[in-house]
Amino acid sequence: MNAIATRLADVHQRIQCAATKYGRPDDSIQLLAVSKTRPADDIRSAFEAGQYCFGESYLQEAVEKIQQLSDIPAQWHFIGRIQSNKTKIIAEYFDWVHGLCSLKHAQRLNDQRPEGRPPLNVCLQINLSQELSKAGVSPEEIAELAEMIHHLPRLQLQGLMTLPAPAETLEQQRLPFQALRQLRDKIKTDELTLDTLSMGMSADLEAAIAEGATIIRVGTAIFGARNTPK
Numbered sequence: 009m010n011a012i013a014t015r016l017a018d019v020h021q022r023i024q025c026a027a028t029k030y031g032r033p034d035d036s037i038q039l040l041a042v043s044k045t046r047p048a049d050d051i052r053s054a055f056e057a058g059q060y061c062f063g064e065s066y067l068q069e070a071v072e073k074i075q076q077l078s079d080i081p082a083q084w085h086f087i088g089r090i091q092s093n094k095t096k097i098i099a100e101y102f103d104w105v106h107g108l109c110s111l112k113h114a115q116r117l118n119d120q121r122p123e124g125r126p127p128l129n130v131c132l133q134i135n136l137s138q139e140l141s142k143a144g145v146s147p148e149e150i151a152e153l154a155e156m157i158h159h160l161p162r163l164q165l166q167g168l169m170t171l172p173a174p175a176e177t178l179e180q181q182r183l184p185f186q187a188l189r190q191l192r193d194k195i196k197t198d199e200l201t202l203d204t205l206s207m208g209m210s211a212d213l214e215a216a217i218a219e220g221a222t223i224i225r226v227g228t229a230i231f232g233a234r235n236t237p238k
């Protein structure tokens with residue numbers, strides 16, 4: 009096995025252990041392989057080892073790789089910051105967007121989603137710590153924004169995403185993930201079930217699984233350390 013296949017197997021092992029420990033069905037947790045800054049060949053290796061969903065943050069390199077890998081039926085998730093002048097590219101190339109923070113971006117993505125493609129799956133990014141420097145919607149704004157986005161026909165609002173500051177212990181790591189789950193439980197309705205909780209990365213995926221993550225976004229544990237710190 010090559011290094012990527014070996015690390016991917018290790019990550020699946022971690023997911024399985026955490027799922028068992030916290031009473032979650034294995035198939036309720038989807039692994040998103042974060043392939044930002046990695047060459048297309050690494051993505052191909054992961055795909056050949058059974059990985060299907062990939063997360064990218066930087067649009068230019070993402071589009072190049074998506075084009076280079078057009079022969080494989082991978083699913084592409086945009087997890088970076090959204091800029092208004094780039095929404096058309098996102099709407100054209102991606103299957104999912106995790107970092108949606110505004111109605112303006114939602115409307116642009118809705119209007120720019122090409123006909124003939126299914127609605128774009130989106131998650132609203134929540135800023136739980138209220139840090140001004142961080143992207144995300146505040147918990148107070150979320151219910152109203154979710155309702156408006158729910159009515160955009162070319163978007164499919166799947167749930168919530170968060171990207172907390174790193175924490176040391178499992179107990180500390182669980183706190184923001186627990187807060188995201190509780191927020192979701194508070195605002196969900198019969199029509200807007202917000203089933204997706206996109207939370208957890210290489211260092212804290214166990215804590216996220218404990219709190220109900222349905223998509224974990226894992227980069228370094230699969231592909232090794234990123235050499236260009238971005």
Ligand SMILES: *Cc1c(COP(=O)(O)O)cnc(C)c1O
Binds near residue numbers: 087171226227229
């Ligand atoms: C880079 C990134 C990840 C993956 O982080 P790792 O620590 O490499 O697992 C997850 N989510 C987002 C939004 C990222 O930008």
